[in-house]
Amino acid sequence: MSDIDRRRFFTTVAAGLTAATAPVSTAADRTARLGAAAPPPRSAAGLAAPAFRPLPLGAITPAGWLQRQLRLQADGLSGHLDEFWPDVGESKWFGGQAEGWERAPYWLDGVIPLAWALDDQPLKARIARYVDFIVSHQRPDGWFGPYPEDAVARRYDLWAILLVNKALAQYHEATGDAHVLDAITRSLRAVLDGLDRTPLYEWGRFRWFEGLIPAFYAYERTHEGWLLDLARKLRAQGVDFQALYRTEDITVPTPRRGLWKWTKHIVNTAMAVKSPALSWRIDQQPFDRTFGAKMIELLDRYHGQVNGVFGGDECLAGRNPLQGTELCAVVEFLYSLEHLFSITGDPAFGDRLERVAFNALPATFAPDMWSHQYDQQVNQVQCTINPDHMFTTNGPESNLYGLEPNFGCCTANMHQGWPKFAAHLWMMTPDEGLVAAAYAPSRTSFRSHGVPVTVSVETDYPFRETLQVGVRVDRAVIFPLVFRVPAWAEGATIRIGSGSAQPMKPGTLQRIEREWRGATEVALVFPMRAKATAGYNEAVAIERGPLVYALKIGESWTQVNADKPHRELPHGDFEVRPTTPWNYGLVVDANDAGASVRFEERPVGDRPFSPEGAGIVATARGRLLPNWRIVRGWAAELSPADVAWANPDAPGSKEPLEELTLIPYGCTNIRITEFPRLKG
Ligand SMILES: [Zn+2]
Numbered sequence: 001m002s003d004i005d006r007r008r009f010f011t012t013v014a015a016g017l018t019a020a021t022a023p024v025s026t027a028a029d030r031t032a033r034l035g036a037a038a039p040p041p042r043s044a045a046g047l048a049a050p051a052f053r054p055l056p057l058g059a060i061t062p063a064g065w066l067q068r069q070l071r072l073q074a075d076g077l078s079g080h081l082d083e084f085w086p087d088v089g090e091s092k093w094f095g096g097q098a099e100g101w102e103r104a105p106y107w108l109d110g111v112i113p114l115a116w117a118l119d120d121q122p123l124k125a126r127i128a129r130y131v132d133f134i135v136s137h138q139r140p141d142g143w144f145g146p147y148p149e150d151a152v153a154r155r156y157d158l159w160a161i162l163l164v165n166k167a168l169a170q171y172h173e174a175t176g177d178a179h180v181l182d183a184i185t186r187s188l189r190a191v192l193d194g195l196d197r198t199p200l201y202e203w204g205r206f207r208w209f210e211g212l213i214p215a216f217y218a219y220e221r222t223h224e225g226w227l228l229d230l231a232r233k234l235r236a237q238g239v240d241f242q243a244l245y246r247t248e249d250i251t252v253p254t255p256r257r258g259l260w261k262w263t264k265h266i267v268n269t270a271m272a273v274k275s276p277a278l279s280w281r282i283d284q285q286p287f288d289r290t291f292g293a294k295m296i297e298l299l300d301r302y303h304g305q306v307n308g309v310f311g312g313d314e315c316l317a318g319r320n321p322l323q324g325t326e327l328c329a330v331v332e333f334l335y336s337l338e339h340l341f342s343i344t345g346d347p348a349f350g351d352r353l354e355r356v357a358f359n360a361l362p363a364t365f366a367p368d369m370w371s372h373q374y375d376q377q378v379n380q381v382q383c384t385i386n387p388d389h390m391f392t393t394n395g396p397e398s399n400l401y402g403l404e405p406n407f408g409c410c411t412a413n414m415h416q417g418w419p420k421f422a423a424h425l426w427m428m429t430p431d432e433g434l435v436a437a438a439y440a441p442s443r444t445s446f447r448s449h450g451v452p453v454t455v456s457v458e459t460d461y462p463f464r465e466t467l468q469v470g471v472r473v474d475r476a477v478i479f480p481l482v483f484r485v486p487a488w489a490e491g492a493t494i495r496i497g498s499g500s501a502q503p504m505k506p507g508t509l510q511r512i513e514r515e516w517r518g519a520t521e522v523a524l525v526f527p528m529r530a531k532a533t534a535g536y537n538e539a540v541a542i543e544r545g546p547l548v549y550a551l552k553i554g555e556s557w558t559q560v561n562a563d564k565p566h567r568e569l570p571h572g573d574f575e576v577r578p579t580t581p582w583n584y585g586l587v588v589d590a591n592d593a594g595a596s597v598r599f600e601e602r603p604v605g606d607r608p609f610s611p612e613g614a615g616i617v618a619t620a621r622g623r624l625l626p627n628w629r630i631v632r633g634w635a636a637e638l639s640p641a642d643v644a645w646a647n648p649d650a651p652g653s654k655e656p657l658e659e660l661t662l663i664p665y666g667c668t669n670i671r672i673t674e675f676p677r678l679k680g
Contacts, residue, residue, distance in 0.1 A: 046228050047219060048281045051345030052427035052435050054338070055446060057116040057174040062422045064441030065460060065608040065615070069362075070117055070418055072607060076369030077403075077571060078111055078415040079123055082130075084566055087408060092146040093164070094133050100146030101157070102203075103412035104130075105164035110331075110415020112170045117422045131171050134164065135183040142190030152197060158211075159203035161191055162234075165214035173217075185218050185227075192230040200237040206268045208238025209275035213339075216281065231282055239263075241272045242291050251302040253311065253318030254392040266312025266326050267409075269299065270333035277343040292340050293348070305378050306533060306541045306548050306673060307363065307665055308355035309333055313375045313391045313398065319536045321674040322634050324375030324391060324399065327410040330360045331417040338424040341437045347509050350437045350484045354546040357421045357438065358462045362666035365414075366401045367610030370570045372414055374398040374406035378673045379635050381553065383576040385560060386633035401557075401669070402573030403566060426455065433480035435509065439467055448479040453516070455481070460604050461526070462546045463615030463664070469522040480513040481522070488545060489526040496522050530593040530618075535674035538640040540586055542597055542620065542662060549597075549618050549662040550671035552611055554579035576670050582635065583628035584660055586675035587621045596620060597662070609666045618662040623655040623678055638676050 062070050073079070082089045088107045092100025108130065115123040137145040144164060148154040165184050172180040191211070200208055211234045219227040244250075248263050262268065273292050280288035303310040303318055305325060310333075311317040313324040334356050341349040364376040373383070375391060375398040383399040391398050398406040425442050426434045432448040434455055443456045452474045459467040471481065485492050487507035494510065495501040497520055504510045512522070528545030535541050542549040561573040588596040598619045605613020629636055665673055 047216060048284050050343040052342050052429055054342055054424055054427050057113055057170055057423055059445055060423055060425055061443045062117055063443055065604045066422060066440040066442060068606060069608055070114060070422060073369045073418055074114055074118055074120055074123060078114055081107055094130055101160040102163055105160055105167050106412035107415060109167040110419060112167060113419035113423050114415060116174045117419050135179055138183050138186060142186040144187060155198060157203050158191060158200060159207050161187060162211035166210055169214045169217040181221060184214055185222060188215055188218060188227060188230055192226060195233050195237060206239050206262055207271055208234040209278050212278045235279055241275050245295060250316060254315040256390045256392055258392045260393045261315055264315040266310060266314050266316060266329040267332055269316060270329040270336060274336040274339040277340055289344055306535060307360040307378055308352060309360045313394045315392055317392050321378035321536055322637060324377045326375055327364050327372055328413045330356060330364060331414055334417055335420055338420060342427055347484045347507060351486050354438050358546050359548045359665045361417045362609030363668060367607040371401040371574060372410060373401055374410055380670050381578050381582045381635045382670060384633060388632040390632055400573055400575060403571050429480055429482060431480060433482060435482035436484050448477050451475055451477040460615055463604055465526050465528050467524040469524060471516050471520045473516045476515055476517045478515045480511050483510045483524060485510050486526055491527040493525045530597045532588050532590040532593040537638060539674035540588055540677040541674050542593060548665040548673060550665045550668045550673040551582060551584065552661045552663045553582045553670050555669055578670055581624060582672050583625050584622040585625050585678040587678045587680055611663060611667055614663040614667040620660045620662055621657055622660045623657055625676060
């Protein structure tokens with residue numbers, strides 16, 4: 001981290017914040033402690049350390065609504081997929097005859113952190129059997145079972161090998177099973193040699209950097225230099241996204257029913273935003289460290305969606321709220337943001353992590369997490385089998401809630417979203433403290449200078465503005481707690497123990513260093529103010545804090561595809577249709593949205609992301625637009641000229657003003673999020 005970065009990210013603790021017995025460090029203390037002028041600390045020769053290190057799996061225990069959400073997930077598709085879906089249950093990875101490439105490794109990559117977050121013994125036991133099978137069937141040459149014996153004649157895209165090693169590294173971290181680390185190391189050795197015979201191609205070439213994650217993991221534990229040779233070889237054979245973004249025009253949306261391209265593939269893109277930062281750890285090229293933020297900035301400008309992700313169905317598709325985003329891209333973007341926060345320490349990645357986790361992620365699942373969509377749309381008024389669709393390269397079932405709508409990649413890959421988010425809420429600072437990457441109810445255990453510490457977060461955030469952080473230490477110990485202050489949180493405050501509330505600067509990391517004794521309560525307030533955000537075609541969306549709000553629409557769910565394999569309930573396919581009007585324009589003062597929208601807190605439901613479980617509800621005003629209808633199965637696209645604010649005679653301007661109920665985007669299954677803006 002450069003000096004400039006440090007000044008930006010670490011703000012000075014206000015004078016007078018000190019609780020009775022515990023001095024807050026001075027700016028000079030902190031500079032000395034952090035060694036601002038020193039080169040980045042190295043975890044082992046040749047590999048730069050990240051700014052913050054994720055805690056081992058199992059260190060963070062979800063609580064409150066997050067625990068309920070993860071329990072729903074384990075009781076839904078994630079915890080049961082191997083019992084009936086052949087591509088996992090009968091995978092070649094586990095000795096079966098079904099798919100033997102990415103699907104079972106994808107599932108493991110998500111259910112391993114899920115099982116350890118919940119400390120779910122039966123799920124852990126099943127996972128252990130699957131991992132044991134993979135490890136015990138590794139061949140003497142280091143390749144895992146599904147890799148073909150005659151690989152030169154029958155090619156096998158190495159992406160799946162990189163992926164399974166990433167999943168196995170999590171398992172090793174959680175269990176300490178030495179056989180698993182040995183298996184990872186032998187597999188990566190086989191990859192190092194194999195790349196000379198068959199260089200990376202297709203998925204492996206576009207996802208090479210995912211192999212750096214297990215390579216770094218193994219290197220930090222074995223210090224074997226060839227693992228960094230492997231990292232460099234993967235990089236040399238893989239796509240250079242910085243070069244790609246200089247030469248390839250990624251700004252133009254893929255035409256509807258258009259052309260599938262590797263370079264604009266939304267999942268590759270969501271994964272690749274972390275590739276330069278990972279690469280920075282190898283040789284510390286300064287531009288590598290900052291390119292992730294630049295890439296996201298560019299993607300936002302041309303493809304950004306209000307739910308925190310990019311339009312991509314399944315190639316980059318622009319800002320149109322009808323176009324949709326593939327679920328794989330949502331969970332991969334979350335994982336990329338976790339790495340970006342860890343490596344760079346930039347709090348903006350934490351803000352973005354929450355925006356995606358609290359909006360795009362939950363919205364694309366049914367509230368019971370038994371079904372999911374391939375593509376979610378920001379304006380999505382019905383989800384039906386729709387041959388008239390206007391997806392770019394996806395099919396007519398892409399927005400159904402189902403088992404494997406459109407294609408089964410998301411069915412295999414969706415599981416990592418919530419569990420990895422939960423595992424990355426807090427990370428370790430280099431001086432044995434904790435930094436909050438994101439906020440949700442949880443309890444975290446770690447050791448600082450040998451002293452056991454527990455940090456609990458009691459809150460219904462993001463449905464509330466307040467958080468109670470409890471710090472409990474076995475004996476007195478000095479370490480920092482670093483709080484991410486969201487960039488939107490104007491007026492944020494912190495209060496330690498019985499001290500007075502002190503202001504915190506939005507968009508920074510607030511570092512509290514003190515001697516902690518016994519139990520200490522830290523109260524955080526992140527004031528949330530309503531904001532009207534300009535959308536596509538001059539539409540308007542409402543957000544407040546980390547949550548985006550959308551119109552609550554009555555829903556009718558109908559089971560479909562019951563004759564397809566493996567659709568016996570509870571894992572069926574469903575169409576969703578609106579039972580209440582959705583075609584409203586919004587009357588909102590864009591400069592003072594708080595005057596136009598009222599918010600009311602409700603208990604957070606057993607299903608936190610469901611229409612009835614919404615922990616906060618907003619009331620806004622709008623008018624029906626009778627001519628705004630469904631066209632080609634979707635809400636028609638409106639130009640500014642279609643709506644009344646631009647055209648006082650347009651239909652809708654004479655309709656009565658109504659009170660509209662908005663709920664968090666993540667709580668909706670069908671919705672309008674970007675509204676035509678009406679004059680009054
Ligand atoms: Zn997918």
